[in-house]
Amino acid sequence: MTESIEELELKKGRLVAEISEVERELANRRGIPLTTKALKDSRAYAFDAYSPISERLEGCVNSLARYGFCVVDNVIPRDQICDLKQEAEKAEKLVEKNSRQVVNGLKEGKSLDELAKTPGIELRPVRRVGYSPKIVNDIVWLPKYAKFLAHPSITSIARAVLDDHLKIAQLHLRHIAAASEDGDPGGFFGMGRSDLRDWHTDWPHDLMSYGAGNPQTNVGSVRQPFPDVTLGLTMIWFLTDVDEDSGATYVVPGSHRDLRNPRGPNDGMSVTSPVSGDMQVTAKAGSVFIQDSRLWHASPMHNTGQKRIAVVNRWSPWWIAVDDYAPGGVVNTVCRPLSQGEYDALPEDLKPMMRHLCPTEKDTLQQLALDKAEAAKKQAFWGFDLLDSHPEKVASANKHIEVKIRAD
């Protein structure tokens, strides 16, 4: 007897549940943690920068796909941490002073073009014609750190997940003060509460888009429901050890594939309250936390340990409009530019990822993208060559190709 539509629907439901059960069992047998506690205890999201590439790359790519994040341990050697930390602390003061001067100058009614000519204020021309100069990229204050930013253990993951041609669209410091003895509780907003969060997802999945309703400062966001594709990676380079007490980032493992969003107007979530299954990553100084921009995550609001020193960067594939909007976003961290001299001084391996930030550099696609285009050209020409060499074979050359229209 043929099954009715209702029976077929029930059968489909049973099969879907069974597949999900089988997948969980397979993960179980393979020792893949599927609970936050198991993930936290095992640090199955972390891989050493100097472990064999096949293990590290596959491990990180799988961790990003399954949990929405991974950590690469020991990217920066121990003996260099102290220097980089000092550099990043010094940079904090320089960055703050520079932006304060710009903001004050604007309040006094000066234009950005005028301020750019003021000694001691670091503004640089941007690539877009007719747009005001912007605050210089923080990388100019971090030459020692710049030597590690394009570390092969990191770029290989970004390439595997995003695309062959990468852009570093944002780069800034993200230190977190420690609680001090005079009663200042420390923490990102100085709130000091360990039961507080600031859940969000990152650009280009930041629903508030920095400027919200202001067209001058809204940088754009992918609309909900987000397609199930990784469009951006946020990286946090920890220069101090981080754990539950000293500035470790909060995450909700697996949330990058949940269609709800902490800031989603119809999703009924409070951005400040803990979420069941949330956890803090742990990492030693010199490690890099990498997350899918869709992952629900938060800076810790408390820090009872030492001051956290960290640098954040946001990486994109070349085809994302990293800098097309927010014409008035003069102090945001989006695509902060570099002069020709500053670009020339970057380490060679970093230049391709930052070339888009230097308006006097004519940006071209990177070698891996060119190689793939060459391969595509060969394939396309092969079809036309066939027409020349074996015209009788043209009609049947695609006989083995069949496309099925999917029913789901």
Ligand SMILES: O=C(O)CCC(=O)C(=O)O
């Ligand atoms: O401070 C952290 O741990 C997270 C930073 C963050 O969420 C961001 O920069 O987007």
Ligand SMILES: [Fe+2]
């Ligand atoms: Fe974030």
